[in-house]
Amino acid sequence: MTDRIPMAPHDFGDRCDALAYKWGLSLTSGDRTIKRNAAVGGNPNSVHLLQGMARDYVPDNPANAADVMGDARRLGLWSVYHDKGSGKHLHFQAIPPLSS
Numbered sequence: 715m716t717d718r719i720p721m722a723p724h725d726f727g728d729r730c731d732a733l734a735y736k737w738g739l740s741l742t743s744g745d746r747t748i749k750r751n752a753a754v755g756g757n758p759n760s761v762h763l764l765q766g767m768a769r770d771y772v773p774d775n776p777a778n779a780a781d782v783m784g785d786a787r788r789l790g791l792w793s794v795y796h797d798k799g800s801g802k803h804l805h806f807q808a809i810p811p812l813s814s
């Protein structure tokens with residue numbers, strides 16, 4: 715059960731932009747082609763393959779990551795702070811994680 719619902723790409727983008735401005739986040743990845751996704755070691759089912767549904771950011775201050783994620787959740791986003799591909803980054807997406 716979740717208190718969040720999937721959102722349209724433009725809503726997701728607006729919320730990411732607001733978080734980036736508020737917290738000082740630099741965009742490092744967004745939409746990916748299948749080729750690019752494979753090159754950066756992305757999951758074959760990555761949400762980055764769905765246009766406008768996932769973005770990665772590096773925070774100016776890593777100590778803020780947990781607070782950024784709390785803010786993202788309040789905005790209805792799903793997020794994770796992990797060290798994959800391009801290094802440690804915040805991943806935001808507009809839909810729930812795929813269960814595997």
Ligand SMILES: [Zn+2]
Pocket residue numbers: 743762768769770804805806
């Ligand atoms: Zn990502």
